[in-house]
Structure formats: C-alpha cells, structure tokens
Amino acid sequence: xxxxxxxxxxxxxxxxxxxxxxxxxxxxxxxxxxxxxxxxxxxxxxxxxxxxxxxxxxxxxxxxxxxxxxxxxxxxxxxxxxxxxxxxxxxxxxxxxxxxxxxxxxxxxxxxxxxxxxxxxxxxxxxxxxxxxxxxxxxxxxxxxxxxxxxxxxxxxxxxxxxxxxxxxxxxxxxxxxxxxxxxxxxxxxxxxxxxxxxxxxxxxxxxxxxxxxxxxxxxxxxxxxxxxxxxxxxxxxxxxxxxxxxxxxxxxxxxxxxxxxxxxxxxxxxxxxxxxxxxxxxxxxxxxxxxxxxxxxxxxxxxxxxxxxxxxxxxxxxxxxxxxxxxxxxxxxxxxxxxxxxxxxxxxxxxxxxxxxxxxxxxxxxxxxxxxxxxxxxxxxxxxxxxxxxxxxxxxxxxxxxxxxxxxxxxxxxxxxxxxxxxxxxxxxxxxxxxxxxxxxxxxxxxxxxxxxxxxxxxxxxxxxxxxxxxxxxxxxxxxxxxxxxxxxxxxxxxxxxxxxxxxxxxxxxxxxxxxxxxxxxxxxxxxxxxxxxxxxxxxxxxxxxxxxxxxxxxxxxxxxxxxxxxxxxxxxxxxxxxxxxxxxxxxxxxxxxxxxxxxxxxxxxxxxxxxxxxxxxxxxxxxxxxxxxxxxxxxxxxxxxxxxxxxxxxxxxxxxxxxxxxxxxxxxxxxxxxxxxxxxxxxxxxxxxxxxxxxxxxxxxxxxxxxxxxxxxxxxxxxxxxxxxxxxxxxxx
DNA sequence: GATTAGGATTCG
Numbered sequence: 001x002x003x004x005x006x007x008x009x010x011x012x013x014x015x016x017x018x019x020x021x022x023x024x025x026x027x028x029x030x031x032x033x034x035x036x037x038x039x040x041x042x043x044x045x046x047x048x049x050x051x052x053x054x055x056x057x058x059x060x061x062x063x064x065x066x067x068x069x070x071x072x073x074x075x076x077x078x079x080x081x082x083x084x085x086x087x088x089x090x091x092x093x094x095x096x097x098x099x100x101x102x103x104x105x106x107x108x109x110x111x112x113x114x115x116x117x118x119x120x121x122x123x124x125x126x127x128x129x130x131x132x133x134x135x136x137x138x139x140x141x142x143x144x145x146x147x148x149x150x151x152x153x154x155x156x157x158x159x160x161x162x163x164x165x166x167x168x169x170x171x172x173x174x175x176x177x178x179x180x181x182x183x184x185x186x187x188x189x190x191x192x193x194x195x196x197x198x199x200x201x202x203x204x205x206x207x208x209x210x211x212x213x214x215x216x217x218x219x220x221x222x223x224x225x226x227x228x229x230x231x232x233x234x235x236x237x238x239x240x241x242x243x244x245x246x247x248x249x250x251x252x253x254x255x256x257x258x259x260x261x262x263x264x265x266x267x268x269x270x271x272x273x274x275x276x277x278x279x280x281x282x283x284x285x286x287x288x289x290x291x292x293x294x295x296x297x298x299x300x301x302x303x304x305x306x307x308x309x310x311x312x313x314x315x316x317x318x319x320x321x322x323x324x325x326x327x328x329x330x331x332x333x334x335x336x337x338x339x340x341x342x343x344x345x346x347x348x349x350x351x352x353x354x355x356x357x358x359x360x361x362x363x364x365x366x367x368x369x370x371x372x373x374x375x376x377x378x379x380x381x382x383x384x385x386x387x388x389x390x391x392x393x394x395x396x397x398x399x400x401x402x403x404x405x406x407x408x409x410x411x412x413x414x415x416x417x418x419x420x421x422x423x424x425x426x427x428x429x430x431x432x433x434x435x436x437x438x439x440x441x442x443x444x445x446x447x448x449x450x451x452x453x454x455x456x457x458x459x460x461x462x463x464x465x466x467x468x469x470x471x472x473x474x475x476x477x478x479x480x481x482x483x484x485x486x487x488x489x490x491x492x493x494x495x496x497x498x499x500x501x502x503x504x505x506x507x508x509x510x511x512x513x514x515x516x517x518x519x520x521x522x523x524x525x526x527x528x529x530x531x532x533x534x535x536x537x538x539x540x541x542x543x544x545x546x547x548x549x550x551x552x553x554x555x556x557x558x559x560x561x562x563x564x565x566x567x568x569x570x571x572x573x574x575x576x577x578x579x580x581x582x583x584x585x586x587x588x589x590x591x592x593x594x595x596x597x598x599x600x601x602x603x604x605x606x607x608x609x610x611x612x613x614x615x616x617x618x619x620x621x622x623x624x625x626x627x628x629x630x631x632x633x634x635x636x637x638x639x640x641x642x643x644x645x646x647x648x649x650x651x652x653x654x655x656x657x658x659x660x661x662x663x664x665x666x667x668x669x670x671x672x673x674x675x676x677x678x679x680x681x682x683x684x685x686x687x688x689x690x691x692x693x694x695x696x697x698x699x700x701x702x703x704x705x706x707x708x709x710x711x712x713x714x715x716x717x718x719x720x721x722x723x724x725x726x727x728x729x730x731x732x733x734x735x
Numbered sequence: 736g737a738t739t740a741g742g743a744t745t746c747g
Contacts, residue, residue, distance in 0.1 A: 052741090140739060151743095152742095153742070157739095158738080158739035158740065159738080159739055159740085160737085160738040160739030160740090161737090161738065161739070162738080162739060163739095164739060164740060166740070166742060167742090168742075178741075178742075180739090180740055180741065182738080182739060182740085209739070209740090209741055212741095214740095214741070216741095218736090219736070281745095283744070283745090296747095297747095299747075300747065345746085345747060346747095364742070367744080367745070369745090391745090391747070393744070393745065393746085393747080394746085394747085395743080395744075397742070397743060397744045397745095398742075398743070398744050399742075400744070605742080617743075
C-alpha cells in the first residue's frame with residue numbers, strides 16, 4: 001500500500017466509499033470498516049525492524065480541528081503501522097503533516113457488520129450543513145438549527161396519528177423559539193432529558209403562529225441531542241442509523257455549552273431533587289428506578305420508585321392487590337423506607353403501562369403533597385396524616401411527564417452508585433452471621449411440587465463490569481470477590497419453603513429455625529397452666545372475651561384478656577390485646593377480631609410474656625419473634641436461605657442464596673412467612689428453575705452474579721463460600 | 736405530503 005502525503009487541497013483523491021469519522025467517536029467497539037480519520041502526525045516513532053525482515057512503526061495523530069479548542073475529548077489516536085506501510089511512511093512523512101489513515105484492508109466488508117452509529121460521508125464533496133441563527137428565521141423557509149433547550153415536554157400522544165414533542169430553544173442571538181415535533185415513532189423524537197441539553201435539528205420549517213416564529217418538523221426531519229454540560233463528552237443521542245457529525249458540530253456544541261453556562265437561562269424551572277431533599281407542596285423532577293407498578297383504577301397507576309436516598313418525611317404507602325402488581329411484591333423494611341409511592345393520572349397511565357420494573361426514569365413536575373390524602377385504593381393505616389404523597393397530575397403543563405433514561409446516561413450511572421451503596425450497607429446488617437449456621441446439614445429429601453409452570457430465568461442487576469467465567473474458573477480463582485457466571489440449577493435445598501425461612505437476630509448475629517405449629521401449640525398449652533390470678537400492672541385493664549360462636553372446641557369458654565388503658569381511652573379497643581390462657585387455635589380465631597395479639601401468662605402472680613421461642617406478637621397472619629436483650633426484646637427478622645447446586649459445562653458449584661434472596665424472588669421473607677401468594681410465587685419460581693424429575697440439561701440457563709467469601713466451619717477450617725447476589729428472577733411477561 | 740399543537744400546574 002502506498003503512502004500519500006496530502007497537502008491541503010491537492011494530492012490523491014480519497015476513495016468515495018470511505019467515510020471520515022471524528023477520532024473522539026472511536027471506541028474499541030467501533031466498526032472502522034471503510035472509515036478514515038484525518039489528523040496531524042504529532043508523534044512519529046522510529047522504524048523498528050522485526051526479526052522476520054518486517055518493520056513496525058508507531059505514531060500518534062491528532063485531529064487538527066480539535067486542536068483549536070481545549071476539549072477534554074480524545075482527539076488523538078495511537079496508530080501502529082506494519083511492514084512496507086511502516087517503511088514507506090517512515091520515508092515519506094514527517095511529524096506535523098496532515099494525512100489520512102486508510103482502513104485495515106483485512107477488515108470485514110462493510111455489509112457484514114454495522115456499527116450502530118456511522119457518520120455520513122464527509123469528504124470535500126459532501127454537502128455541508130448550514131445552520132440558521134434563531135433570530136434570522138423567515139416564515140416558510142426550511143432550515144437547520146442548533147439550540148439550547150430551555151423548555152421541553154416529553155412526547156405525548158396527539159389527537160392525530162403522531163406523538164408530539166413541544167420544546168423551546170435559544171442560541172447566542174438570545175431569541176427563544178418554540179418548536180413542535182410530530183413523529184409517529186417515539187424514537188424519532190428529540191431525546192431531551194433536561195433543560196440545557198443541546199439539540200440539532202435538520203429540515204424544520206419556520207411558521208408564524210400568534211405573531212411569533214415557530215419551528216415544525218418537515219420531510220426528512222432529523223434531530224440529534226447532546227448533553228449540555230460543559231466538559232461532558234460530546235455524545236450524540238439519536239436513533240438515526242446514519243447522521244452527519246464533523247468537528248464543526250463538535251465545536252458548535254461546545255460553544256453553545258459555554259454560552260449557555262454564562263447565561264441564567266433556566267432559573268425558574270423545576271429542578272431535579274433527590275427524595276432526601278423533597279419539600280412538601282413542591283413540584284420537582286425525580287430521577288429514580290421503577291421497582292414495581294400496579295394499576296389503581298382506569299385513571300390512576302401506582303409507580304413504586306426509589307433513588308437510594310431516604311426522604312425525611314414519612315412516605316404514604318398505597319395498598320394494591322398483589323395479583324395486579326408487576327415487579328417485586330414486597331421489600332425488606334430498610335428498603336421499604338426508601339420507596340416512594342407515586343400516583344400517576346390520566347394521560348400518564350398509558351405511558352406507565354409500557355414501563356418495565358427496573359427501568360430508570362425521570363418523572364417531570366412531580367408534586368409532593370403532605371396530609372391525610374384520600375388516595376385511591378386503601379392506605380396501610382387510617383392514620384396517615386402528614387404522610388407525603390407523590391402525584392403526577394394529568395396533563396402536560398410545565399413539561400409534566402415521564403421520561404425513560406438510558407442506562408448509559410450520567411444520571412443513571414450516579415443513581416446506580418447510590419443504590420449499590422445502599423444495598424451494600426443493607427447487606428452489612430446481615431453480614432456478620434455465623435457462617436457455620438449456613439453450612440449445617442440440609443436434611444429434607446426433595447419432594448415434587450405442584451403448581452403452574454412458568455418459564456423463568458434470571459438476570460444480573462449489578463453494575464459490575466466484568467466478563468462471564470465458567471464455574472471451574474470460579475473455583476480456581478483464589479482472589480476476586482465477584483464473579484459473573486452462566487449456569488443451570490442442578491438441585492437445591494431445602495424444598496420445603498418453611499425450612500428455607502429462618503429467624504435472624506441482627507444484634508447477636510444468630511440464626512434459628514422458625515418453630516412449627518406443633519411446637520407453638522405445646523408452648524401455648526404449657527403457658528395456659530400459668531393463668532391463675534395475677535395482679536395486672538396499672539397500664540392495663542382486665543376483661544373477658546368469648547370465642548366466636550361457630551368456633552369448635554370444648555365450649556364457648558371465655559378467655560382472660562388485658563387491654564392497654566391508654567388505647568381504651570382512645571376507643572381503640574380492637575388494636576391490641578394481651579391474651580391469657582388460650583390455645584394456639586383459639587388465639588388464631590381471635591385474630592379475626594383484633595389487629596394485634598400478645599400472648600401472656602401469669603408468672604408468680606405477675607403478668608409476663610411467653611418464653612421467646614414463641615412469637616411475642618401476632619398480627620394477622622404474621623408472627624413476630626424476638627430474642628431477649630437487656631432492656632427488652634430484640635425483634636427477629638425473617639430471612640430466606642437456600643443452597644443451590646449450579647452446573648455448567650465445566651463443573652458444579654454449591655452457592656447460597658440468602659442476603660439477596662428477597663430481591664432474587666421479588667418477595668420479602670416476612671411476606672413469605674405469612675402470605676400464601678408470596679409462598680406460591682417462590683415455589684413456582686424454584687419449580688421453573690429446577691423442574692422436578694427433569695433432565696438438568698433442559699433446565700433454564702441463569703445469569704448470576706456470585707460473591708465469594710471466607711467462612712469458618714465447625715472445625716475452625718476456613719473455606720470459600722459463594723452467594724448469589726444482585727440477581728433477579730425474570731418471569732415471562734404477562735402481556 | 737393531511738392531521739396533530741400552539742408551554743403556562745394544582746380532582747385524584
């Protein structure tokens with residue numbers, strides 16, 4: 001291949017099929033087939049002879065256009081030349097010479113692989129776009145424009161056939177021009193995420209409306225959007241497969257950024273606020289992740305979202321039917337405290353319908369409203385006065401709407417960091433558990449499960465950037481805490497869900513089994529012997545209740561109860577009772593009439609709690625266990641714990657699922673302890689991931705994130721254990 | 736080569 005030195009305006013023609021791309025857009029994944037770059041040789045290395053009579057030479061070329069400004073962009077690229085090309089280059093080129101770099105002749109033909117972004121032909125003959133200043137628009141003309149966004153609405157459905165985007169832009173002329181974009185496809189609309197973003201529009205028509213010029217898209221319309229932050233990478237946001245971008249564009253974007261930064265363009269618009277800084281009554285934009293959603297009625301949908309920060313105000317919680325919820329049904333208490341229930345109305349319901357849990361959103365012009373709102377659906381307590389509710393009212397005023405943020409946006413990257421930090425901290429609470437407990441024998445033989453068939457798989461939700469490895473590589477790698485694997489589930493233990501449920505004490509880091517009803521019955525029976533006369537403390541009043549008529553049992557006997565004096569005065573006689581001398585069954589019957597029941601017995605003439613091997617509190621179907629600490633009871637937490645045997649082509653590996661079990665199944669352990677629907681959900685998932693009696697080779701493949709850690713077994717031997725983390729079961733969509 | 740909308744909160 002000959003080397004030609006180009007002098008400006010002369011020299012050999014660049015072949016027409018070659019396209020120039022800016023150096024800043026080159027990444028290791030860029031398809032450089034038929035692409036050229038143009039730049040000055042800023043470094044020319046020596047011609048280095050290789051031992052096979054060949055040569056090698058390194059140089060650095062820099063795009064001249066970008067040398068004019070102080071951009072932080074990569075405008076230079078290292079180039080290694082081989083063989084005669086290196087030799088010819090060494091002889092004919094000098095440092096400081098502008099030259100084209102021709103593509104690698106061994107690259108595959110252009111039609112074999114297409115990069116998602118390829119630039120339009122940008123040789124000397126290509127049409128050069130000209131951009132109209134916003135103060136020079138003439139009615140009826142079709143122009144190309146650049147502008148800084150000072151107002152925008154997310155695309156909304158028009159009454160016609162298209163979605164409509166409404167925006168206002170400005171430029172150095174300070175003229176503010178409204179733009180209306182009609183496109184049938186959402187992806188063709190400008191990808192604007194915040195005021196200050198920079199748009200470049202081709203083929204928009206200037207028209208007069210209300211004595212002002214507005215711009216409307218016309219045939220051949222295209223738009224590219226850039227982040228407006230000074231110094232940020234100039235990355236075009238567009239769904240166009242082909243678009244023009246040259247160093248002039250780069251410069252225009254950077255000039256507009258600098259100019260906008262010096263202007264007070266958007267002093268009055270709503271700004272992005274984290275949940276931790278939300279003020280009641282305020283309108284704000286919320287950048288968040290969608291965790292779950294559920295329709296409330298035809299005009300309202302609940303979006304359960306979080307941004308990893310804690311709102312200082314108590315958040316209103318909306319109850320919806322579990323079977324209409326999409327996404328995780330319940331969360332750990334710590335996570336629940338960070339979740340905002342957002343009610344979206346009217347036109348936003350349709351947009352919300354298309355959102356998938358896990359997606360990152362910006363909700364524009366959200367309203368925080370304090371007070372005992374009468375929200376649709378039931379609230380979790382009758383007393384949610386001053387709890388903060390979030391409403392996205394109907395309409396599109398003030399840009400009200402929901403926008404999906406792409407995973408690579410800087411805002412999402414930041415959000416992921418905050419969320420991961422929370423999850424790591426959440427793990428800390430459980431991390432000091434005595435690991436020998438985990439290694440205890442799993443006694444239960446497998447049993448077959450009935451249930452609907454689902455086709456589940458799993459996906460990672462972590463943001464670790466790493467290659468997948470095989471199970472044998474995981475076993476061999478002594479170092480490194482996190483591994484990504486793809487494997488099948490060969491077996492798991494225990495098969496009985498109630499054996500996977502454990503009680504965990506965050507104070508003493510111990511784990512224990514959940515007592516079964518047989519054990520509880522014997523505890524109640526034993527305690528009922530201690531129900532003789534006792535002198536109750538002054539804060540309770542004693543009384544008697546009869547069991548419901550239809551109740552089976554020896555007779556309709558009356559049971560001794562104690563009511564809290566304070567609650568009596570407040571008329572809340574059904575909120576909580578202390579119950580003495582009942583059987584477990586009788587107590588369960590009384591649950592129909594009382595929200596909370598605390599079983600008590602008479603011990604030495606005094607009212608006392610049961611032994612803490614029984615629940616200290618019954619609430620509906622939920623039972624609360626505790627352990628004794630110096631000044632009272634430390635509540636125990638339900639956790640889920642399973643051992644999974646993974647298999648791939650190279651090996652098998654035992655891993656635990658517990659710290660991330662709740663997000664894995666999309667069910668909280670507490671719900672799994674009491675809620676049949678939650679229990680069914682877990683059983684169906686396990687049945688799908690590891691069908692009983694099936695051939696392991698036909699089990700679904702699972703993408704998993706594994707964390708390795710050291711644990712001591714009973715003999716004090718250190719061994720490496722693995723846990724599934726940051727992994728979620730994917731169920732087939734019900735749509 | 737038609738039509739849509741044409742910024743401008745607040746029912747829930």
